[in-house]
Amino acid sequence: MSAHALPPVPLAAGLTEPPTAVHDVALLDLDGVVYVGPDAVPGVPEALATARRAGMRLGFVTNNAARTPQEVARHLTELGVPAGADDVITSSQAAATVVAQRLGAGARVLPVGGPGVAAALRAVGLTVVERAEDEPAAVVQGYGRDVGWAQLAEAVVAIRNGAHHVATNGDATIPSPRGPLPGNGAMVGVVSAVTGRVPLITGKPDPAMHAECVRRTGAHRPLVVGDRLDTDVEGGRRAGAASLLVLSGVTDPATLLAAGPHQRPDLLSADASGLLVPHPAVTAEGGGWRCGGWEARAVGEGGPLELRSAGPGGHEGPGDGLDGLRALCAAHWAQHPDDEVPAVVRAADSRAEAALLRWALRTG
Incomplete structure (x- = not known):
């Protein structure tokens, strides 16, 4: 079966040059x-x-609403990534802009979250209040490490009294050295469960944040770089930008394989160093999909995927050791072009078995 006989599959095209040679701005x-x-x-x-x-120019687009752009830029600079406040777009800024447009300058707003939430509200001329008794017209809820029962209770009372509920983002988790931890979406769920109200979510994947970063940087061919399918990759797709998924955060290989059609990235790498290297194509050959020294194919109609080492020595290709995963994604997504379906994978040889174990993929 030729590649032209199959529908286009994300990741399959690869990139013959490094993204730095193709894209003018990385939206990280x-x-x-x-x-x-x-x-x-x-x-x-x-x-x-x-x-x-x-x-390549860099812009920083974060759903974490806890800190101000100035604080984020200072932290980046301390880590060896020089940045100014204008290089940073936060979900607090997006939420503040939406609320100001809907309610007008001076409207009373109750912030829930880190200092970045209140700072963004003040920056657009909104009036920040601290209690439900201050009769806020809206509650803006964003991530904050110190958010606790008292703040959530004020939000619940204000929303039940008629305030709009606006969430900076719906990320259920945030990455940490200890593994995924509760994110803003988890806390938003608490408030929503008590009030029975569905919040307006203004952060990624809403395209406004990436669009603002494109405007600031003057990007012509932006590349969204992220670790989440539901915010970064989908947000890039909704903004009309290509995406590079990195595996240094919350998305693991099993989650990537199960991604629905709107959350499938164009490129894949272990981390953001994937900006510096070409990305191998995945080609359709003999009913399967091949990338570097690996081949993946579906076994029967609706059957499991099978991965085998196909090149000399079963090598994984130069670089990141993800060619087998790229082949699996192409095979699974070609089989399920319109659906979000978990994958069951089996190994055809010992090298494939070791790769599946490394990626913690479910075998069958």
């Missing part, structure tokens, strides 16, 4: 991409410096 998520917790992802500051020397 932060948590799980540039840093995890307080520390930089190993090698990423150096990779971003190299990308800049190659002519």
Whole structure:
């Protein structure tokens, strides 16, 4: 079966040149991409410096609403990624803009979250209040490490009294050195469960954040770089931009394989150093999909995927060791072009078995 006989599959095209040679601006998520917790992802500051020397400009687009753009830029600079406040777009800014447009300057708003939420509201001329008794017209809820029962209770009372509920983002988790931890979406769910109200969510994947970063940078061929399918990859797709998924944050290979059609990335790498290298294509051959030294195919109609080492020595290709995963994604997505379906994978040989174990993929 030829490649032309199958529908286009994300990831399959690859990129013959490094993204730095093709895309003028990288729109980078932060948590799980540039840093995890307080520390930089190993090698990423150096990779971003190299990308800049190659002519790529960087913008930082984060759903984390806890800090102000100035604080985010200062942290990035401390980690070896020089940035100014104008290089940073936060979900707090997006939420504040939406609320100001809907309610007008001076409207009373109750912030829930870190200091970045209140700062963004004040920056657009809204009046920040602290209690439900202050009769806020809206509650803006964003991530904050110190958010607790008292703030959630004020939000619940205000919303039940008629305030609009606006969430900066719906991310259920945030990455940390200890593994995924509760994110803003988890806390928003608490408030929503008590009030019975569905909030307006203004952060990614809403395209407004990426669009604002494109406007600021003057990007012509932006590339969204992120670790989440539901915000970064889908947000890039909705903004009309290509996406690079990195595995340094919350998305694991099983989640990637199960991705629905709107959350399938164009490129894949272990971390943001994927900006610096070409990305191998995945080709359709003999009813299967091949990438580097690996081949993946569906076994029967609706059957499991099978991965086998197909090249000399079963090598994984130069670079990141993800060619087998790329082949599996192409095979699974070609089989389920319109659906979000978990994949069952089996190994055809010992090298494939070791790869599946490394990726923690379910075997059958």
